[in-house]
Amino acid sequence: MTLEILTADTLAPVRHGFFTRAGGASSGVFSGLNCGTGSSDQTEIVEINRARVADAMGVDASHLIGVHQIHSADAVHVTGPVTTKPKADGLVTRTPGLALSVLTADCQPVLLADAQSGVIGAAHAGWKGAQAGIVEATVDAMVALGAIRSQIHAVIGPTISQRAYEVGPEFFEEFMDEGPENARFFAGGDGDRMHFDLPGYGLSRLRAAGIASAEWTRHCTYFDPHRFFSYRRSVHEKAPDYGRLIATIVL
Structure with a gap:
């Protein structure tokens, strides 16, 4: 099966892709293109999958760069291959040939580019990281490298949609403490449950950062099991683990 790459x-013209699970070598609950080195999948199989992604992006496997994601607001500047992944959730570079990447399985993968200035970025934005300011931190790090804020375009890839993201009252109150305007990202559910619009929240944070444009590909990870891995779906199915999708961008 061939790789499926959403763009x-x-x-454009910056090379990038949100990879689905199609075209991978993994099996079982990881069936497909599992790129998660932190999963319990076989290490050599994950490396095969990551090598396929690197090949599709036109880079050596050592130039497919990621971070140790910790749901933070930390973005790092990378200039070459890394031996130890820094703890962060955003990456930026102006070095050609480095494929910045993030791993997700419901959280938002965000790819950013200022093609004119030659600066790119990638961010892993779950609700904690988004609330903490990871998209703004990534934009700021790009600007520090010479990007022009009004020339930066951002795209949120496959993520969990609002109708699949049920949360409790404590979650709602945490966002209300941030500001009453956040009520617009919640819809009523059963009893005291609500549904949170993660990509809507991410888009609002990106647009408030003053960049040129921000959009979501409108793919839901939860409701499309043949194309996407989903942490929440794995919990509901009582699966022992779950695969990780990869999103990447390279100058």
């Missing part, structure tokens, strides 16, 4: 016109 966005707004990031």
